[in-house]
Amino acid sequence: MHKVIDLKVLYFGTPVVLIGSRNEDGSSNLMPMSSAWWLNQSCVLGLGDSSQTAANLRREGECVLNLPSSAQVDAVDALALLTANPHIPEYRQRQGYRHERRKFEAAGLTEVPGELVRAPRAAECPVQLECRVASTTALTGNRCTAFEVTVVRAHVEESLLVPGSDHYVDPVGWDPLIMKFCEFFGDGQRLSPSRLAEGWQMPGRLPAPAAV
Numbered sequence: 001m002h003k004v005i006d007l008k009v010l011y012f013g014t015p016v017v018l019i020g021s022r023n024e025d026g027s028s029n030l031m032p033m034s035s036a037w038w039l040n041q042s043c044v045l046g047l048g049d050s051s052q053t054a055a056n057l058r059r060e061g062e063c064v065l066n067l068p069s070s071a072q073v074d075a076v077d078a079l080a081l082l083t084a085n086p087h088i089p090e091y092r093q094r095q096g097y098r099h100e101r102r103k104f105e106a107a108g109l110t111e112v113p114g115e116l117v118r119a120p121r122a123a124e125c126p127v128q129l130e131c132r133v134a135s136t137t138a139l140t141g142n143r144c145t146a147f148e149v150t151v152v153r154a155h156v157e158e159s160l161l162v163p164g165s166d167h168y169v170d171p172v173g174w175d176p177l178i179m180k181f182c183e184f185f186g187d188g189q190r191l192s193p194s195r196l197a198e199g200w201q202m203p204g205r206l207p208a209p210a211a212v
């Protein structure tokens, strides 16, 4: 039997992306996000307009989509409540957000330059997609924008390639970090507790996994 309800959050499960971009002062930025989908060589990214990354993409017209595996959950979680935008709206301050420009250091990730774009890659991420912005579309009613980007160069960890192929990622070997209703999952299992879920005061039912 189905129940008609007022769903507060519609995050049913998508891969996490760390968007590398350049701030206006030339420093690097790294934003965790998960409203992303791909078609052919295009990707559409849903970004809140108050994020520094949205401003960077509008100004620079390029970015790197760094895809973490589930092993990088701690690096992603360390970035969860950080913003490079010095102007933090009050509701975000209440959620625990704070200003930080040294995102690579905060995540413990290594910055490497893009080859075709100025935006930074995260060396530890097994997949890094250099992209150029193709179009932007304002989403209705909620101060968000859909950025359509085109992949211009893909860097993929060799061990993830289908043996004998330079064109295909092995779907069995690739274990993306998945964000589902603000919680982190890898290989179908819930991972460590999520600061995003805590900041959003998500009513999770599962106890946090035991520390190892």
Ligand SMILES: Cc1cc2nc3c(=O)[nH]c(=O)nc-3n(C[C@H](O)[C@H](O)[C@H](O)COP(=O)(O)O)c2cc1C
Binding pocket: 016, 029, 030, 031, 032, 033, 034, 035, 036, 046, 047, 048, 050, 051, 052, 053, 054, 076, 077, 079, 080, 081, 082, 083, 084, 085, 097, 179, 196
């Ligand atoms: C796992 C995860 C997924 C997120 N997904 C999105 C998203 O899809 N779109 C978005 O605008 N913000 C998303 N956020 C929130 C941004 O990371 C947050 O607004 C961040 O402060 C933006 O950084 P910036 O202002 O330096 O660009 C997500 C955060 C986490 C931890």
